[in-house]
Amino acid sequence: MNLHDMTTEPEYLLDHLRYRATTSLLHQYRVGIHDGPGDCIFILESMRDKNLRHTHDFKHCFTGFYDEETYGQSFKATTAANYREIITRLTSELEGRTVVSREVGELVLTRQLHTLIHLNVLVADILDAESTTKSTKPRPKKSNEAVISALSNLSIVHCQEKLSLDDIISNSFDQKTAVSDYLALCCSESVILQHMGNGWYFSRPELIPDEKGRILPWLADKYINTSIFELIHNMATGAATWDYMHRLLQILAEKPDDKIASTILFKEASNVAHLEFCRVQKVFKSYATLGTGTKYFKRVSGKYDNRFAQVLLKQDPELLTRENPQLSYVLRLCSPGIDVTNALPWIKKLDDIYRLHPIERSEVHDGVLDAFGDLAVIVSFVENLSATVTLPPKNARRGQIYALRLKHLLGELEPLKHEVDLSKFAVPMDNLLEPGMTEAAIDALDQFTAERMGTRTGLLYQDLVDDCVSRVQIHYEKQKDRVAQIGKKPPKIFEDPACETMGPDILIQQRRQQDKTRPTNVSPYNLTQVNTEFAQAGTVELPWVFKVNENTAQVFSAMFAKSEARGSVSWISFETAMVDLGFSVISKFGSVYTFSPAVKDVGRNKSITFHRPHKSEIEGWKLVMFASRLKRIYGWNEQSFKVM
Structure with a gap:
């Protein structure tokens, strides 16, 4: 299979899906799609024409493909003499390819495994693309600029005492x-x-x-x-x-x-x-x-x-x-x-x-x-x-x-x-x-x-x-x-x-x-x-609404938005918004930050700890997590912030 054939001829993909899904592995070993060469012949021809080889030689080892019950089971000759004895005893099986060298057997099994894996992933992606109910929180493209600075204008405290x-x-x-x-x-x-x-x-x-x-x-x-x-x-x-x-x-x-x-x-x-x-x-x-x-x-x-x-x-x-x-x-x-x-x-x-x-x-x-x-x-x-x-x-x-x-x-x-x-x-x-x-x-x-x-x-x-x-x-x-x-x-x-x-x-x-x-x-x-708990937290009527500047309002609007595509919030914007609300920021090891309320009117006098996210951008599942924790601890929601 290749990408060109799958995209230009839909029947090509459907035929392969039907063949792999409705026939046994033993049948696929022997016979290919539309009665073409099976997986065994495909591997043997690739070894002959393209010098395909396994990373291990599997000396004196064999793999059997007799029936579905013993499919793919391997065995090894104990000595060189025993190997020659097996070759003589299994001449007809080796000629009929119901027994092959283990190198061939491993390559066949690997081909079958990875074919099924790739088809499985492909079908899952097709279903995802057509799904109208699945929750999708896309990750928007991030700025190429690394937004990390000393943040000297914020109340950052480095915990050393x-x-x-x-x-x-x-x-x-x-x-x-x-x-x-x-x-x-x-x-x-x-x-x-x-x-x-x-x-x-x-x-x-x-x-x-x-x-x-x-x-x-x-x-x-x-x-x-x-x-x-x-x-x-x-x-x-x-x-x-x-x-x-x-x-x-x-x-x-x-x-x-x-x-x-x-x-x-x-x-x-x-x-x-x-x-x-x-x-x-x-x-x-x-x-x-x-x-x-x-x-x-x-x-x-x-x-x-x-x-x-x-x-x-x-x-x-x-x-x-x-x-x-x-x-x-x-x-x-x-x-x-x-x-x-x-x-x-x-x-x-x-x-x-x-x-x-x-x-x-x-x-x-x-x-x-x-x-x-x-x-x-x-x-x-x-x-x-x-x-x-x-x-x-x-x-x-x-x-x-x-x-x-x-x-x-x-x-x-x-x-x-x-x-x-x-x-x-x-x-x-x-x-x-x-x-x-x-x-x-x-x-x-x-x-x-x-x-x-x-x-x-x-x-x-x-x-x-x-x-x-x-x-x-x-x-x-x-x-x-x-x-x-x-x-x-x-x-x-x-x-x-x-x-x-x-x-x-x-x-x-x-x-x-x-x-x-x-x-x-x-x-x-x-x-x-x-x-x-979360449902109850969402219905709690806040005793006040925070009067904030426009940038802070935009940060929390993005975080608490109910739409699937919430966008993203930079870490520096989040820190600035929290400081604007009256929090101090304590920097610890490993991008761990604790936000402590310096004033009591933030919903609850309790600290909250976050890990600064990957590339200093809060998005996707991280954005959901940040918003949910703020809602859980302080009772905040999208209506909690109004521009002054």
Whole structure:
């Protein structure tokens, strides 16, 4: 097939579609369209006339195409003598091409796979072009000028001073809120779920070649189901982890001079910080492998790291420092020896490159930039916390109350990602843009989780956090009583309480019983109630309307427009508009900015954090996310801003 034939003769494409869709692979192997040469003859002729070869020689290997049940199965002769014996025994099969060399067999299977993939994509694009219902939020052409300046005329504050514990608690709350918001938006906004789902789908570790150059098929419906499941649970894990960190620090603030409390809480907080770093580092690493980054990584076949295919660096990052410092620093942050305590220098170096060389930043995948921002948040948080309190090093034996229970929960969820079926709503992924499909997909995922786990997704993580906080407090009380009875100084370490493990059937039954007595709105992580929240937020009558200048009005008009084509807003325009409303802007690492209201009449006296987007332009799904978060936090909408 070629583009010219497909576009000039519609019957040509239709005939190929009909042939590939209605005949078996075995038939296509033997016979081509209109009784022409099949895939086997096509490959053999290409090898003869065009010197087509596979990258591997597959010495003494064969592939059989006997029937549909054993189609494409390969076998290998154990010795040279065994190879000659097979050649003699299978003479008729080799002449009839029901058995071929594995090189030929692999090329045939590759041709069939990629033909079906390309036809699948082509049909999806045709359906997209003709769709009248699918949500489309086009990305307008951006200015070629890099709009990055010192912004000296704005109230930008670079966060460098030592923070108090109250400030750090406030930061943990902001991050908890931000991650929870992202989860809620992902479950309610089709353009956001489709974009993030695609990013997760195409950055799967299975798409990285292993030590033999093999990758798994990149287009398969089951991987869409798995990707959405992993995406939602990864975001829920992040929200729960920051919630737990925030609550630990609140307990610490209530017992400022209690050495027993600080010993227990510091160890737990340190391990939770390491846990969060590992979570976001995994996402950062998966996006770093996209595009040209693939050649610097290899997948280890048959080995897994926390239930994900193990991916290793192929090259020492230091060797790239002179040639490509940006790539060198990215690979450093993917290295196994990097953790939350030693990543800071590399984050600073990479942040400097992105800040001082905007052209290089504009060439980076926006998934890398978003994940880099998440890395910077947890590393900066630990740096500030360590400057305020004495944070102990990571400990694999103590301070594992949350880590062990999260590990058990994720282990329970692991089999479900291979069994969940969202194909009615999310296959192909662009179906999520059709009206009602995102909501239906999330509801199906949530119901499936409830059936298999005993309760819905949000409650799994809420119960995890509540249980761990309760165990920390009980552990503290027991150790306090123990020290009082002994009458000695508190020891420097305390053993963790035992982590009881129960069978899955008992856990499921317990969760179902608990659901009968709990209120309906108990979890802030509920996946299927966010639409009601947003609808209610949209109907709240604001007590005032902001009188703003024309530029600020245009910014928020573009952000809150209800039309599909919202356009775009430059980052500098957004910052200027927020400052015009009375916000101060706190610049952090990794293009992370916190906007804090300097005045109280903005709807709510609460800070909000955003990542400066790719190429410093807010558009497409990012524009929807920004507007939705502002609406969620402050209750703003398109009618909230009038020109003075």
